Amino acid sequence: MRALLGSVKALNGAEAVAYAVKQSNVDVISAYPITPQTIIVERLSEFVANGEIHAEYVNVESEHSALSTCMGAAAAGARTFTATSSQGLALMWELLYVTSGLRLPVVMAVVNRALSAPINIHCDHSDSIGARDSGWIQFYVENSQEAYDTVIQAFKIAEHSDIQLPVMVNLDGFHISHTLENVNILPDQVVSDFVGFRKPANVRVEYLGREVPAVLDGVTPISLGIIALSDYYYEFKMMLVDAIDKVKSVIKEVHNDYLKVSWRGYGDGLIDPYGVDGADIVLVIMGSAAGTVKYVVKKLLESGLRVGVLRLRTFRPFPYEEVVKVLSGVKVIGVMDRATSPGAYGAPLFNELRSALYDLDSRPTVVNFIYGIGGRDLEPLTVKRICEKLLEFGRGVKPASYVEYVGVRR
Amino acid sequence: MSSSINIKELARSKLKLLPGHRHCPGCAAPIIVKLVLATIDEPVVVVNATGCLQVATTIFPYTSWNVPWIHNAFENAAATASGVEAAFKALRKRGVVGDVGVNVIVFGGDGGTYDIGFQSLSGMVERGHNILYVLYDNEAYMNTGIQRSGGTPYGALTTTSPYGTVIPGKPQHKKPIADIMVAHRAAYVATATPAHWVDLINKVRRALSTIGPKFLHVLSPCPRGWRFDESMSIEICRLAVDTCYFPLWEYGGGVWRLTSRSLEIARNPALKKPVEEFVKVQERFRHAVSDDQRIIKELQAYVDAMWEDLLNRCAVRHS
Amino acid sequence: MSESDYIKELPLVPTTVRQSTEVKTGSWRGRRPVINSSRCVRCLICWVYCPESSIVWDGECVRVDYDFCKGCGICYRECPVKAVEMVPEG
Numbered sequence: 001m002r003a004l005l006g007s008v009k010a011l012n013g014a015e016a017v018a019y020a021v022k023q024s025n026v027d028v029i030s031a032y033p034i035t036p037q038t039i040i041v042e043r044l045s046e047f048v049a050n051g052e053i054h055a056e057y058v059n060v061e062s063e064h065s066a067l068s069t070c071m072g073a074a075a076a077g078a079r080t081f082t083a084t085s086s087q088g089l090a091l092m093w094e095l096l097y098v099t100s101g102l103r104l105p106v107v108m109a110v111v112n113r114a115l116s117a118p119i120n121i122h123c124d125h126s127d128s129i130g131a132r133d134s135g136w137i138q139f140y141v142e143n144s145q146e147a148y149d150t151v152i153q154a155f156k157i158a159e160h161s162d163i164q165l166p167v168m169v170n171l172d173g174f175h176i177s178h179t180l181e182n183v184n185i186l187p188d189q190v191v192s193d194f195v196g197f198r199k200p201a202n203v204r205v206e207y208l209g210r211e212v213p214a215v216l217d218g219v220t221p222i223s224l225g226i227i228a229l230s231d232y233y234y235e236f237k238m239m240l241v242d243a244i245d246k247v248k249s250v251i252k253e254v255h256n257d258y259l260k261v262s263w264r265g266y267g268d269g270l271i272d273p274y275g276v277d278g279a280d281i282v283l284v285i286m287g288s289a290a291g292t293v294k295y296v297v298k299k300l301l302e303s304g305l306r307v308g309v310l311r312l313r314t315f316r317p318f319p320y321e322e323v324v325k326v327l328s329g330v331k332v333i334g335v336m337d338r339a340t341s342p343g344a345y346g347a348p349l350f351n352e353l354r355s356a357l358y359d360l361d362s363r364p365t366v367v368n369f370i371y372g373i374g375g376r377d378l379e380p381l382t383v384k385r386i387c388e389k390l391l392e393f394g395r396g397v398k399p400a401s402y403v404e405y406v407g408v409r410r
Numbered sequence: 411m412s413s414s415i416n417i418k419e420l421a422r423s424k425l426k427l428l429p430g431h432r433h434c435p436g437c438a439a440p441i442i443v444k445l446v447l448a449t450i451d452e453p454v455v456v457v458n459a460t461g462c463l464q465v466a467t468t469i470f471p472y473t474s475w476n477v478p479w480i481h482n483a484f485e486n487a488a489a490t491a492s493g494v495e496a497a498f499k500a501l502r503k504r505g506v507v508g509d510v511g512v513n514v515i516v517f518g519g520d521g522g523t524y525d526i527g528f529q530s531l532s533g534m535v536e537r538g539h540n541i542l543y544v545l546y547d548n549e550a551y552m553n554t555g556i557q558r559s560g561g562t563p564y565g566a567l568t569t570t571s572p573y574g575t576v577i578p579g580k581p582q583h584k585k586p587i588a589d590i591m592v593a594h595r596a597a598y599v600a601t602a603t604p605a606h607w608v609d610l611i612n613k614v615r616r617a618l619s620t621i622g623p624k625f626l627h628v629l630s631p632c633p634r635g636w637r638f639d640e641s642m643s644i645e646i647c648r649l650a651v652d653t654c655y656f657p658l659w660e661y662g663g664g665v666w667r668l669t670s671r672s673l674e675i676a677r678n679p680a681l682k683k684p685v686e687e688f689v690k691v692q693e694r695f696r697h698a699v700s701d702d703q704r705i706i707k708e709l710q711a712y713v714d715a716m717w718e719d720l721l722n723r724c725a726v727r728h729s
Numbered sequence: 730m731s732e733s734d735y736i737k738e739l740p741l742v743p744t745t746v747r748q749s750t751e752v753k754t755g756s757w758r759g760r761r762p763v764i765n766s767s768r769c770v771r772c773l774i775c776w777v778y779c780p781e782s783s784i785v786w787d788g789e790c791v792r793v794d795y796d797f798c799k800g801c802g803i804c805y806r807e808c809p810v811k812a813v814e815m816v817p818e819g
Contacts, residue, residue, distance in 0.1 A: 027500035028493060054503045056496040060489060061533035068486035068530065072457065072493025075480050078500055080493070098483055103742040164741060197504070203740035206471075207748045214742035216478040216494060218453025218512040223473035223745045225458075225481030232470050232736075236743050243741075421776040421786040429782045429797035430749030435757065436801035440780040471736050472752055473745035607777050633801075641802030644778050 006186040013144040013176035014039035016183045017083065017109045017169070020151035022047045023191035027078035027198065030058040030069035034088040035121045036173040037111040041083060063088035067095045067106070074104040075224055077215040079155060079198035082106065085173060086113035086127045093131070099166045100135025100240060102224060103201070103214075105158030106166040108136075109151065112287070112338075113173040114374040122375020123173040125287065129315070129339040129348050135240050137167040137247055138316040140286035142272075144181040147171045149264055150313075152186075155195045156254045162246050164201050174375070175288040190261055247317050270319040272311040275301055276326050279308030281390040284323075284353055285336040286312045289371070289378045293336070296383040307387055315349070320356035327357060332365045332394045334386055338372045346370075346403040365393050368403045376407050415611050420448050424476065431474040432466040436640025438630040438647070439463050439546045441604040443517060446544055446626075447477065449614040454478065454513040455494050459487035459522030462553045463546065485526040488534035488543060491516045495539045513618060516543040519630075520561030521551045524587050528560075535594040535623040542617050542624040545587065548632035556635040560585040563655075564712060565705035566694045568635070573697045578705065583712050588627040592661045597622030600660035600669075603629045605647035609658055609670035620662060629656050637693025649688040652681070654717040655709075659724065666723040676721055685710045750797075754781065758800035760815045762793055768812035775804035775813065 011019060018040045021029070029048070031041040048057040056073075060066045063084050070080035084092065089110055099106055110128045114120040128138060137157060141147045147169065154167040171177055186194075202211040205222060212220050228236055248270060255269025266272045274294055276282055283293050290311040300307045310326060312319065327333060335354070337347030344351065350368035357364060369386055371378045386406065393399055426447035433440050439462060447454070458464045458481045467474040468481065482490040495514045501507045518527055523545045534541060550568045551557040558571040564583045567573050571580035591599045598620040602610040610628065617624040629650055633640040650656035651671045658672040668676050675681045686706050689695040698705035740746060764775075769791055776784040776791070783797040784804065793804075805813040 027504070028496045030493065030496070054500060056500045058492055058496050059537065060492070061529060061536070064486060065489035065492075065530045065533055068482055068489035069493035069496065071482055072480065072490035073497035073500075074493070075490075076455065076494045076497035076501070077506070078493075078497035080497075094483060095486070101743065102482075197506075201741055203742050203744050204738070204746070205740070205744060206746045214740070214744055216455045216480055217507075218455055218478060218498075221473075221476045221478060223468050223475050223479045224742065225464075225479075226468040226470050226473065226743060226745045227465055228470040228743065232739070235739055239739060239741065417773045417777065418771075418786065418788075421773050421784075422788065425782055427782065428749050429794065430752035430754055431781075432752070432754070433780060435780075435799035436803060437780055440782075441778060444780075444782060445777070467749070468745055470743070471745055471747045472749040473747070474749040476748075604778070639802075641806040643780075643801075644803055644807055 006184055006190070008182050009185050010180050011144055011183045012039065012178050012180050013147045013171045014111065014178065015043055016144040016148035017151050017171065018043035019185060020148045021081050022053055023186070023188050024152055024155050024195045025079060025192055025197050026053070026055045026081045028056050028058065028070065028073035028080045029082070030060050030066045030080070031082045031084065032060055032063045032066045032088060034063070034085045036113060036177045037083045037085040037088070037109070039177065040109055040111070063091040064095065067092045067099065070106045071095065071099055071102065071104050074106050075102070075216050077198065077200050077213070077217065080106050081108070083109040083111065085111045086115055089127045089131060090115060096131055096134035096136060103164040104166060105164055107151065107154045107158055108166065108168050110168050110170045111173045111177045112170050120374045121173070123175055124373045124375070125170070125338040126340060128168060128170045131168070132316055132348060135165065135244065136316060137165055137244065137314070138170060139167070139314055140170045140312065141176065142288055142290050142311060144176060144179065144183050145264070146266060147176060148183055148185070149258065149262065152191055152195060153254050153258050157247065157250055159198055160250045161201055163243055163250055165243055165247065170287070172288040184264070186262055194258065194261055244317050248319060251314060266313055268322065270314050271322045271326065272313055273326050274309045274311070276308035276310055278306060279330055280306040280394050281332040281334065281387065282308040282310050282327060282330050283334045283336055283386065284310045284312065284349065286315060286349065287338060289336065289338065292378055292380060293383050296380050296387065300387055305391065318352050323353060324356050324360065327364065328360055330364055332390045334390045335366060335368050337368060337370045340370060340373060365399065367393065367399050369406050370404065371406045378407065382406055415608055423448055426477045427467070428474045428476050430472065432469065433462065434634050436633040436643050438604050438643045439548070442544070442546050442628050442630055445604060445607055445610055446515070446614050449611050450513050450515060450618065452477065453510060454515060455480070457487050457491040457494060457514065457516045459516070459518035459527055460484035461519035461522055463517055463519065465553055484522055486530050487516045487518045487522060487527055489530040491541045492534050492537065492539045495541055514541045516541060518543065518545055520545065520547045520549055520559045524560035524585050532594065535591060535596050535625070538622055540621055542626065544626045544628060546628050546630040548630045548635060550635050552632050552635045561587065564709050565698050567697065578697055578701070588625065591625040596625050598624040598660070598662040601627045601656065601658055603647035603651060603656065603658070605644045606651065606658060606670045613660060616660065616662065635694065638691055642691065646691060649683070649691065652683045653685045653688040653713065654682055655685055655688050655713050657717060657720055659720060668724050676724070685713050753796045755795045755798055758798060758818055760800045760802065760817050761795065762798065762800065762802065762804050762813045763816050764791055764793060765812045765814065766790060768810055770810050772809060774807055774809060778803050778807050
């Protein structure tokens with residue numbers, strides 16, 4: 001049965017993303033090259049140049065224009081895709097908010113890379129984590145397979161009639177984007193049937209006296225990108241807040257539907273726990289380093305220690321209810337952030353997770369470990385030492401600091 | 411090409427920019443939009459850069475646009491329009507929309523075109539999208555309260571090029587944006603004013619019959635920013651053309667042509683008025699009039715040189 | 730804005746839901762153009778130049794839609810036969 005469901009290809013993460021886009025009935029692709037995202041746009045260019053897909057590829061002069069082009073195309077009813085990294089995402093910044101504000105279901109792959117200065121091409125999550133308040137749904141994947149699966153799911157989630165929000169699929173620069181793996185590829189028709197074609201949402205327009213698709217069709221006079229002042233702006237923002245709160249159930253639903261066609265799943269679609277049940281200590285992490293952590297944790301479990309890993313698949317929406325549920329009863333939690341937030345008390349994942357746990361009757365000890373900045377390796381030995389530390393805290397040793405930077409020389 | 415224009419039919423055609431917009435009295439921008447859109451058949455999509463036009467026409471819950479319209483941000487109207495055009499191409503390929511071509515029209519002010527939006531405009535033209543970009547040029551950032559732009563003329567006062575004791579008004583000349591579009595090998599480039607409305611309509615028609623990126627540079631007098639009586643907007647366009655401050659020309663198929671009043675002036679140079687005629691009716695140049703004429707002389711010299719240059723380009727091609 | 734005018738069901742995608750023809754900008758006006766129809770030659774130059782689209786041509790007569798006219802006076806200045814007069818608003 002399983003063998004009938006497609007084939008196995010040796011792909012790196014960037015190619016896996018491109019392949020998913022190829023199969024997802026995308027109408028317009030617009031992107032600007034940046035390391036380490038480039039493989040995605042090179043492959044997509046090839047698919048378009050060879051007529052393998054019907055999509056228009058718009059080769060723009062900047063990331064700002066890449067997202068703008070996708071926005072214009074999405075507003076005209078197209079399914080759109082773009083990809084970027086680091087500085088490119090930073091250049092799009094202004095438009096991240098406009099995309100979600102206009103409720104345009106653009107899907108973007110972000111190949112995570114450190115932000116300048118100093119300039120650096122390697123992985124950390126500072127680029128996308130900084131965009132956490134922009135109203136985009138954010139996934140962080142662990143490997144190429146998940147990158148492939150998540151891009152396909154992203155179109156369905158973004159375009160869901162209750163949601164209509166852009167989705168960012170984050171994959172670690174080089175660790176995932178450039179690492180060759182065996183990736184299970186679904187048959188074209190299975191993916192096409194799963195994602196269908198873009199069906200724009202309707203809006204009710206008083207002067208037309210009816211509901212119309214919120215799309216620039218050339219004929220129906222709708223106005224998108226209007227100005228709303230203090231009398232309505234807040235309500236529009238509230239609708240966005242409410243919409244992203246609904247996303248969790250949609251992610252679970254789409255994840256479950258995908259499980260049925262692919263036989264592949266990642267936890268409940270929001271969180272992916274490993275060994276968390278009955279654990280004394282748990283490490284919380286996002287992205288490719290979860291693999292390293294699982295490797296260490298597996299060995300520790302084998303040695304009889306009660307250690308678990310909780311990988312967050314989504315950071316936006318932040319799955320606080322799910323996290324609280326699986327972590328209640330755990331005494332010590334280490335939160336692994338791959339981003340810095342200079343001047344803050346710890347990095348964003350730590351902050352949000354600790355805040356979510358605050359209302360528990362018996363609060364755990366939560367310590368932040370910031371790692372992997374600018375592509376610095378996270379070695380198994382480092383993870384092992386972190387686990388040992390957490391076990392000590394579990395035995396009553398008070399942490400000297402609740403925010404630790406690991407793997408840095410100073 | 412210039413088939414006759416039936417004004418009585420135009421005046422009874424569907425209004426694509428509705429009244430009730432919040433432009434200042436006497437603003438030329440809505441005149442330009444009305445005339446351009448009256449010339450354009452549906453299906454059409456209008457893309458608007460941030461600016462007076464966008465703000466004055468779409469304060470929620472009200473819109474003045476009776477055609478499909480989108481505003482994205484300040485500097486990306488050309489890129490947004492590129493996406494709209496690409497979407498129609500892709501949707502046509504999979505049979506969602508018919509074969510009738512959609513007219514994609516951009517309206518951008520001088521800030522969104524000369525300055526912050528220049529890069530995305532350059533990209534749009536370089537890629538060859540089939541889009542008509544209309545620049546309504548009121549020669550400063552009027553929406554934010556009259557700050558200088560790349561389109562502000564030499565010597566003009568704005569709130570960021572004030573009349574200082576050291577620097578009297580804007581020290582730089584207006585950027586030759588339409589020339590730059592010609593240098594981009596745009597398919598069609600023209601200048602126009604709402605006063606010369608037959609010329610404007612004919613240029614929109616020629617633009618629409620040309621495949622590829624088209625650029626129309628339209629002078630848009632601003633009573634508030636230029637400081638003149640709000641009934642004067644059209645008259646000031648005439649003075650701009652009569653003084654050759656803003657000559658009317660078009661470029662297409664490798665040929666430069668003077669049009670309308672500017673062609674008459676070229677044929678009869680006695681019609682050319684001194685630039686002071688244009689300057690003296692606007693308070694933004696009040697210091698230039700009251701001062702020692704140095705600013706007017708510099709402006710006149712620049713206008714003369716640009717006009718000579720244009721005459722050469724048009725004449726060379728005609729010979 | 731009165732509470733009764735408030736739009737309770739906002740569109741999911743932020744689009745405007747009403748047309749600006751509900752916004753009577755005529756209240757801005759300090760002076761009004763009055764067309765002398767016996768002098769008017771129906772050339773419709775006033776229609777061409779009106780920024781408010783408030784010159785209405787019904788096929789026979791040219792009139793001003795005072796709901797929207799802001800009184801800028803362009804029609805007064807541009808009328809080739811001087812058929813428009815500007816009158817201060819009471």
